Amino acid sequence: MRLLRILGRVLALSVQRELAHRVNLTISVTMMVIDLAASVATLGLVFTQTATLAGWRPAEALALLGAFQLVTGLLNTFIEPNLAWFAEKVTGGRLDDTLLQPVPSFFMLSLGACQPLALPRVLLGGALLVWATVAGEGVTALGVAGCVALLAAGVVITWAVRVLLATLAFWAPGFEPSVLFSAFWQLGRYPVGVYHPVVRQLLTYVVPVAFVATFPAEALMRGGGGLGLGLGALGAGAALLALGAAGLAWRAGVRRYTGATS
Amino acid sequence: MRLLGGYVRRYFLQWLAWRSFALTLVANQAVTPLVGLAVWSTVLPERRLSDYFIALLFVRLLTSSYENHTFSEWVYQGGFCDDLLLPHPPVLVTLGENIAIRIWHIIIGLPIVAAVVLFAPPSLRWQDVALALPAVVLAAAIRFLFTYALALSAFWIERAHSVVGLGSTLIFLLGGEAAPIALLPDAVRPWAEALPFRAMLGFPAEIAAGELNGAAVGMGYLWQVIWLAVMVVAAQAVWRAGIRRYTVVGG
Numbered sequence: 110m111r112l113l114r115i116l117g118r119v120l121a122l123s124v125q126r127e128l129a130h131r132v133n134l135t136i137s138v139t140m141m142v143i144d145l146a147a148s149v150a151t152l153g154l155v156f157t158q159t160a161t162l163a164g165w166r167p168a169e170a171l172a173l174l175g176a177f178q179l180v181t182g183l184l185n186t187f188i189e190p191n192l193a194w195f196a197e198k199v200t201g202g203r204l205d206d207t208l209l210q211p212v213p214s215f216f217m218l219s220l221g222a223c224q225p226l227a228l229p230r231v232l233l234g235g236a237l238l239v240w241a242t243v244a245g246e247g248v249t250a251l252g253v254a255g256c257v258a259l260l261a262a263g264v265v266i267t268w269a270v271r272v273l274l275a276t277l278a279f280w281a282p283g284f285e286p287s288v289l290f291s292a293f294w295q296l297g298r299y300p301v302g303v304y305h306p307v308v309r310q311l312l313t314y315v316v317p318v319a320f321v322a323t324f325p326a327e328a329l330m331r332g333g334g335g336l337g338l339g340l341g342a343l344g345a346g347a348a349l350l351a352l353g354a355a356g357l358a359w360r361a362g363v364r365r366y367t368g369a370t371s
Numbered sequence: 372m373r374l375l376g377g378y379v380r381r382y383f384l385q386w387l388a389w390r391s392f393a394l395t396l397v398a399n400q401a402v403t404p405l406v407g408l409a410v411w412s413t414v415l416p417e418r419r420l421s422d423y424f425i426a427l428l429f430v431r432l433l434t435s436s437y438e439n440h441t442f443s444e445w446v447y448q449g450g451f452c453d454d455l456l457l458p459h460p461p462v463l464v465t466l467g468e469n470i471a472i473r474i475w476h477i478i479i480g481l482p483i484v485a486a487v488v489l490f491a492p493p494s495l496r497w498q499d500v501a502l503a504l505p506a507v508v509l510a511a512a513i514r515f516l517f518t519y520a521l522a523l524s525a526f527w528i529e530r531a532h533s534v535v536g537l538g539s540t541l542i543f544l545l546g547g548e549a550a551p552i553a554l555l556p557d558a559v560r561p562w563a564e565a566l567p568f569r570a571m572l573g574f575p576a577e578i579a580a581g582e583l584n585g586a587a588v589g590m591g592y593l594w595q596v597i598w599l600a601v602m603v604v605a606a607q608a609v610w611r612a613g614i615r616r617y618t619v620v621g622g
Binding site for chain 1: 391392394395396398399401402403406409410411412413414415490529530533536537540543544549550554555556
């Protein structure tokens with residue numbers, strides 16, 4: 110509880126700080142809307158040439174894009190500000206302060222700072238999801254529940270995988286996975302079915318963007334039967350597994366860390 | 372010319388130290404053409420669009436421009452005032468770094484291109500590729516001038532990254548990356564063919580993939596030359612206006 114209060118306070122402070130620069134905020138939101146419009150337009154172009162993309166109909170692909178944008182917004186708001194360029198923090202000895210604080214370092218270092226400028230993307234993604242739900246046929250309550258559960262699982266998996274990648278810095282300080290991660294992340298905006306089977310496996314098990322967009326959208330639009338439930342259970346299991354692995358790796362990594370300050 | 376060569380050499384060596392960063396830049400440059408390749412090969416498997424997207428990947432690596440990072444940041448940090456004192460046009464510094472980064476992009480990008488070629492063997496004809504080479508050079512020049520002109524907005528506002536980002540979005544949508552120009556809806560296609568975004572990216576790839584007949588190639592080259600001239604004038608005008616606004620504190 111105390112941890113949640115601290116993180117809430119951090120968010121409130123960051124929001125206040127950003128609201129002070131209104132022009133900046135307006136430009137950021139405008140850019141985000143343009144970016145999203147470009148993504149929707151691209152999907153529109155694809156569907157002028159075909160009725161289905163790897164078996165996905167327009168409304169379903171729209172739901173997928175919405176889920177992708179929503180989780181990308183959460184990733185950029187709460188996770189990336191902490192873990193991007195993490196290797197520099199390790200080699201620069203900048204973890205000392207946080208490690209000495211009386212809160213679990215795992216949470217403080219992976220969620221302790223945030224970038225609320227990225228939050229509007231969550232709303233825009235959510236709006237796309239609602240649009241897709243209205244446009245799609247046969248969306249059921251069960252499907253919606255499965256989608257929400259899978260989105261939650263997707264966020265947890267994203268967080269855990271990002272932590273796992275960042276902890277590599279404790280062993281290989283020269284390796285910086287941030288930009289490679291973001292390059293792979295971009296692949297999530299289309300159904301994983303369009304990629305080569307090898308890439309599809311990578312996207313499901315290594316950089317799990319399949320859990321972020323493809324599976325939640327599948328549960329939402331086609332989750333009428335048992336599919337939503339099945340996918341939900343799979344997502345929850347994968348989330349727990351990934352989080353456990355991240356926690357263990359973090360503990361081992363921090364033990365290797367030696368401060369650089371006096 | 373010798374000066375420019377010197378800057379290219381200097382920045383090439385400097386980027387030698389940042390090659391792991393260059394790798395991540397290349398990965399990000401490569402990802403959109405590869406996504407396009409995957410998506411459009413799924414949509415229209417019979418059109419053999421893989422040739423086009425492999426060529427596009429190559430063009431994109433050769434025309435990558437980061438003036439919002441190199442130039443605008445230099446203005447924001449104040450280091451740019453040193454460049455103003457140099458006994459030659461300061462744009463040579465920016466252009467030198469641009470070319471050095473592009474050379475690194477090709478060095479690092481070749482294995483990626485090779486891997487893609489293994490997965491999806493292209494059937495490019497040598498005459499088409501040769502015909503496309505001058506277009507690549509023109510595209511590289513137009514793209515540099517375009518990005519440079521947008522990055523010059525750093526003289527007025529602090530969000531030059533957003534301005535350049537907007538330009539990139541337009542190139543993505545109308546330059547033949549979101550979809551090959553030939554597949555755009557009829558209402559948009561004539562515009563996309565004439566606007567400078569195709570001249571910066573899609574046009575050379577279209578020639579290389581053998582999708583254009585003689586007249587279309589000539590027309591495309593004509594547009595490229597026109598846009599090159601426009602960009603030269605525009606970049607010079609923005610530079611002249613901006614440099615008068617530039618002030619720097621410190622000493």
